[in-house]
Amino acid sequence: MDNKQFKIPPVNFQTSGNPNVAGPNIQQRRVPTPPFQPNSGIPFMSFDIGSATASTSSGQIYSGPGIGGSVNFDDEEPLLDELGIHPEQIWSKVRSVLNPFRVNHTVHKDADLSGPILLYMAFCLFQLLAGKIQFGVILGWIVVSSIFLYVVFNMLAGRTGNLDLHTCTSVVGYCMFPVVIFSALSLFLPQGGVFGLAIAAVFVLWSTRASTGLIVSLTDGGDEHRGLIAYACFLIYTLFSLLVIF
Template identity: 70%
Template sequence: MSKQFTVPPVVFPSGGGVNPNVGNINQRRVPTAPFQPSSSAIPFMAFDMGSVPSSSGSLGGTISTSAVSASASFEDEEPLLDELGIHPDQIWHKTRSILNPFRVNPAAHKDSDLSGPIFLYLSFCLFQLLGGKIQFGIILGWIVVSSIFLYVVFNMLAGRNNGNLDLHTCTSVVGYCMLPVVILSAVSLFMPQGIGVVRYATAGVFVVWATRSCANLMVALADGVQEHRGLIAYACFLIYALFSLLVIF
């Protein structure tokens, strides 16, 4: 026996017979925007940009002002070489003062630096490499030992009270006076290998040149060591003779 269920009739109302309280159930609801800014919202986050002309104008003015200040500060910055402590004009002035062994300018070496000596050391290593000698480690080690050796010898001669030459200045002077040895290394590339007397004589001239320049600078930059000029010159001669042996052999 089948059961009978009472189903209410389904009524499809027309457009004109819509119940005003219920509304049209077939009519789709219009979606609302997910974000509707209120009147107190931030001006630049509003959708209507035309409603806040004053705020946008002030924002653009701020950006342009900051851009101008940034460009002005960039122009006022020092060059990259000056920030790294490398002054090409100063290096050239100090190097040129070594070219005349009889008239060295001590005033040019008052401000010591290591950029010029490093350039000369690399040039010396390069010329030795062109001659078939890979001596980067040897040259670097001898440079450090030579600078410390001359610094200790000078302070022992000048005494504790008169020794006013620091290690940085000593390293700078020794490095710049390496210029004759660097020139010797470049000249040796074009010299015949068989004639030993010519090579020894040429090396002796450049070693005396470097020794005289270094001794004059050391005495001029320090105080109270005029009577020890010969001993300082002897220490400088040992240093540059040692480097010249790398060129000869």
């Protein structure tokens, strides 16, 4: 056999632990750095939990835009005032209806619907105690009666009429107070008969007198049509009283 010679390049072994001491032809190995390190070249921000906790506990927790400090709840308005519900105003308007011959119309200049809603809910509650579930009927009649009185008055007054639907609904609602009293008394009085009809007529006339006086006092051009306005109010409260009787 012929002896073949193979050329083997010389191999230099690194004898020291220092990677810088090597031959000129040896490539230095790069030591991999763990990710997410401060010196790894990745632009991550470091977050110190201890410093954040200390700054939060020592400073203000919340400062809204334009407030410049912590919120002071002592300066906030009551919840009922923010919702537009004023109990003193509602009570003064209810008391003004108690005397149908001298109704104080000045307290009804600022119309609201919070008082009428409370009276309607009380009326529904008394009807429920009497065994009559009439929530939908009462709500529908409230809407129809307010629109009916609004249309009747503006047709009678013509261009001089200044009754808006909001004021009309407020007046009709507050003058429902006598009918609400009648529905409460009907729980203890005998149903039907001449006696029941006579009591119902008293409360209907009470509500009619109060609502007619308020509408004439709060609007212009209604004094000359007082009789027709009273007739429309009489029809409205008669319907509600029929719910109580029957």
